[in-house]
Amino acid sequence: MRLIASYVIGLIFGVGIAVSGMINPAKVLNFFDVAGSWDPSLVFVMGGALVVTWAGYRFVLKRPAPVLGSSFSLPTRRDIDLPLVGGSALFGIGWGIAGFCPGAALPALGTGHPGVWIFMVSLVAGIFAARAIRARTSEPNAVSQN
């Protein structure tokens, strides 16, 4: 049941990424290119996603537990540290160069475009590299979302 639910949710997400235009690096990069071929579409993607998620979370998180699980897994950290800011800055530089973010690249794999696969392999290599660096420097706060 969890697997069927996960598949359907992933499908909705993938259709959303595809329909919204997030799947298209040319469109994503044009959103940031205010000084050039600006395309403001992404404001509508982020706005639509945020409003629905904000309203839905308010309703869902009042429940004692998820439908198919024992508890909600929510990030609890609130501190602003260097890995958060530095990592986010690096992510932005990479996003600005390649035009794909992870959430758009995963559905984009389904189009079979070779550029997406090149990006994805490099993205996974970057994740491994960051983990190797972090293991060496033994930074205490390991993998924590948000």
Place this chain on the structure above:
Amino acid sequence: METVFTPFQSLGGGMLIGFAAVLLMAFLGRIMGATGILAGLIQPDSGSEFAWRAALVAGMVTGPLAVLWVTGSMPAVQVPLSVAMLIIGGFLVGIGVTYGSGCTSGHGVCGLARLSPRSAVAVVTFMLTTGVTVFVVRHVLGG
């Protein structure tokens, strides 16, 4: 490369992304963050933690195919970039999201929707550096 302004499609697609995030929280109690989902696939804590993420990603990958099936055309993916830029960009994204603990979906949608201060700082930071990078690549380096 010019692209067409698509406010209605983008709003509808964005709402679907949000709907998926709400459903994932309602049914599995998880944040819809591509970084965490990908990280959990590469290095799962347990078999069941791997399985739901694999099913979710399988759904994501079939998203464009569903669009093809309904509309008769594959959603456009235009990559006006060199292979080197894809490789460098992908690698930086991989390092960045690992240290930053999230990306556009985890911080930008789910984190902001939860009014997380960490996510707010992350989003402002990466939106700024993405904008500066695009400006430098397109208007300073002239790529």
